[in-house]
Amino acid sequence: MEINSRSSRIFQLVSGVIFVLICALTLIPVLRVIAISFSSKSAILAGQVFVFPVGFTMEAYHKVFGNINFLRSFVYTIVLTLGFTAISMMMTILAAYPLSKKGLKGGSIIMTLFVLTMYFDPGTIPTYLNVKSFGLINTAWSLIIPGSLSAYNLIIMRSFFTSIDKSLYESAYIDGCSEWKALYKIAVPLSVPAIATLSLFYAVWRWNNVSDVLYYINKSNLYTVQMMLKQMIDSVKISLLEGKTSQLAADNIKAASIVISMTPMLIAYPFIQKYFTKGIMLGAVKG
Amino acid sequence: MREKSDTAIQKNIGKKKKKVAAKTYIRNNYQLYMMLVLPVIYLILFKYKPMIGVVAAFKNYNVFRGVWGSPWTGLSHFKEAFASNDFWMALKNTLILNVGDIIISFPIPIILALFLYELNSKVIKKSTQVILYLPYFFSWVIIAGIVNQLCSNGGMINNIITAFGGKSINFLTVPWMWQAVYWISGLWQGAGYGLIIYLAALSGADPSLGEAAYIDGAGRFKRIWYVTIPQIKGTISVMLIMKLGQVVSIGFDRPYMMSNTLVKSVSDVISTYVYSVGLQSARFDFATAVGLFQSVVGVLLLLIVNAMAKKFGEEGVI
Numbered sequence: 052m053e054i055n056s057r058s059s060r061i062f063q064l065v066s067g068v069i070f071v072l073i074c075a076l077t078l079i080p081v082l083r084v085i086a087i088s089f090s091s092k093s094a095i096l097a098g099q100v101f102v103f104p105v106g107f108t109m110e111a112y113h114k115v116f117g118n119i120n121f122l123r124s125f126v127y128t129i130v131l132t133l134g135f136t137a138i139s140m141m142m143t144i145l146a147a148y149p150l151s152k153k154g155l156k157g158g159s160i161i162m163t164l165f166v167l168t169m170y171f172d173p174g175t176i177p178t179y180l181n182v183k184s185f186g187l188i189n190t191a192w193s194l195i196i197p198g199s200l201s202a203y204n205l206i207i208m209r210s211f212f213t214s215i216d217k218s219l220y221e222s223a224y225i226d227g228c229s230e231w232k233a234l235y236k237i238a239v240p241l242s243v244p245a246i247a248t249l250s251l252f253y254a255v256w257r258w259n260n261v262s263d264v265l266y267y268i269n270k271s272n273l274y275t276v277q278m279m280l281k282q283m284i285d286s287v288k289i290s291l292l293e294g295k296t297s298q299l300a301a302d303n304i305k306a307a308s309i310v311i312s313m314t315p316m317l318i319a320y321p322f323i324q325k326y327f328t329k330g331i332m333l334g335a336v337k338g
Numbered sequence: 339m340r341e342k343s344d345t346a347i348q349k350n351i352g353k354k355k356k357k358v359a360a361k362t363y364i365r366n367n368y369q370l371y372m373m374l375v376l377p378v379i380y381l382i383l384f385k386y387k388p389m390i391g392v393v394a395a396f397k398n399y400n401v402f403r404g405v406w407g408s409p410w411t412g413l414s415h416f417k418e419a420f421a422s423n424d425f426w427m428a429l430k431n432t433l434i435l436n437v438g439d440i441i442i443s444f445p446i447p448i449i450l451a452l453f454l455y456e457l458n459s460k461v462i463k464k465s466t467q468v469i470l471y472l473p474y475f476f477s478w479v480i481i482a483g484i485v486n487q488l489c490s491n492g493g494m495i496n497n498i499i500t501a502f503g504g505k506s507i508n509f510l511t512v513p514w515m516w517q518a519v520y521w522i523s524g525l526w527q528g529a530g531y532g533l534i535i536y537l538a539a540l541s542g543a544d545p546s547l548g549e550a551a552y553i554d555g556a557g558r559f560k561r562i563w564y565v566t567i568p569q570i571k572g573t574i575s576v577m578l579i580m581k582l583g584q585v586v587s588i589g590f591d592r593p594y595m596m597s598n599t600l601v602k603s604v605s606d607v608i609s610t611y612v613y614s615v616g617l618q619s620a621r622f623d624f625a626t627a628v629g630l631f632q633s634v635v636g637v638l639l640l641l642i643v644n645a646m647a648k649k650f651g652e653e654g655v656i
Contacts, residue, residue: 058558059558062456062558063457063458063459066453066456066457067457067459067462069453070453070454070457070462070466071462073450073466073470074465074466074469074470077469077470077472077473077526077529077530078469078472079494080484080485080487080488080526081472081473081484083484083487083488083494084483084484084487087487095492096492098492098497098500098501101494101497142376142377142380145373145374145376145377146373146374146377148370148373149370149371149373149374150374152370155367155370156367161374161378161381164381164385164386165381165385168381168385168386170637170640171389171633171637172587172633172636173388173389173391173392173629173630173633174388174392174612174625174626174629174630174632174633175590175609175612175613175616175617175625175629176394176612176616176617176622176625176626176629177388177389177391177392177394177626177629178388178391179616179617179622180388180391180394180405180622181383181384181387181388181391184404185383196380196384197384199380200377200380200381229369230369230370230373231369231373234373255475258477259475259476259477259478259479259480260477260591261477261478261479261591261595262589262590262591262594265613266613266617277477277479277480278479280479280480280483281479281595284479284482284483284486284595302487302492305483305486305487306483306487308483309480309483309484309487312477312479312480313476313480316475316476319475320472320475323475324467324468324471
């Protein structure tokens, strides 16, 4: 279509250049933080660092990982995220599979009740008091159970199960296959892309979310990495407001902490972006 | 003889099959309900029980008596909220930050998607999606940290300003500049997500319509305006309904993490107000009332916007 017309070639060139610039603008803040984290203090203070490290050094990383609390929190957050993801996925599958069966009595009522929770949020305080009433405050469970089933993810999982060819189930039932067996021998293996997508949704949410840690946890040994980072940034924020330059020395340590806490996302990103598009489209089609 | 016995056997099998089918039906459904036990318990205890807990908004909450044992107080918390300057400031700031977000972050992903759709280069198409989508996976803690490193006194933007002989400005301490930073960082974080949604919608568009328009002599921009946009109007209106319906609701992490003491006059929003009144000052009843106000107005707005969209012939979300 009009590939060879002159105005079209100009359009392609100009918009191509603009998109490359937009990409660069998007990446610069990330590259900048990475560059700072690997740069020497003197280069940072002199304002020499742009998007490439100057005076390459791993000093900031040694310091951050030398902080036993941060290291412990890092490992704890990984375990927490994996546990949360496993539990949430189990809950989501257990809810989605029966609700994907058309003939199930009461199924549509339960589904409606789940969907309604997407529109009405009781608010921070009732949720907090509820978590408190179960004695979960200051336990890791407060970061696992309350968010362990998202209605949005349930809708996506359910629509995936619904799209599985029914004849597959029927032949299995004739062979005497139970629903549990049908779930883990037929439905789950056929839904790997959806399960991968939703697991990533859950994992990303758990890794990144700070508000519930702030609400439910006040023991620092149960702080997630993001919460540790928040405290670090807060302490630097105050000194920045006072306009002190002395605090700039801590810039590389802060940058290293930021880089460390986004590394799991950066590692997962190639997988994430492969599946997330699918996930978004699933949600967009059925949601 | 033989035929007769055959049909008899078949009848027998048919009966047996029916019986077996009925039995498996019961057994299968029993198992399905077993699967639902945990999710339903979760639904009741962690989704609907807190909804009942909103009655705290109409009570004088006493820690020792709990929500149910505390005495009723009617609408006094709401009256107090509506009489409080802090509440109106939080509501005003919530609206300003959200409306700014809609003005900036709503149209730009659409424009990007339309132009990316027109682009021939597959490499640029793919890499733009991958790169723009990346910040969506960073927490607001990380983004606040990055923003501090860019906009503070020793930050990158000021390095550039001073390199050109300008004077260093701490962007995060001037209210209107802080707002701008808030909006831009929202765009930075969310543009890729929007872009992918609209590109997904565009992938369902019919290219032959555009070709037909081209043959009829329509230029590129006319084609985008009259042919491409109408085909993704449904997606655009759904996204807009969601955004408008949430104009009184605001997440906690983003304003809380980005805020600082010097810009409280523009950064205090409902979610941070509920947190500071409710959890930091332990006024559970009053904060519940503020949160309930936000939720109820949110649901009403969503219903209104949805009804309006349907009136204009668009698909709604509910």
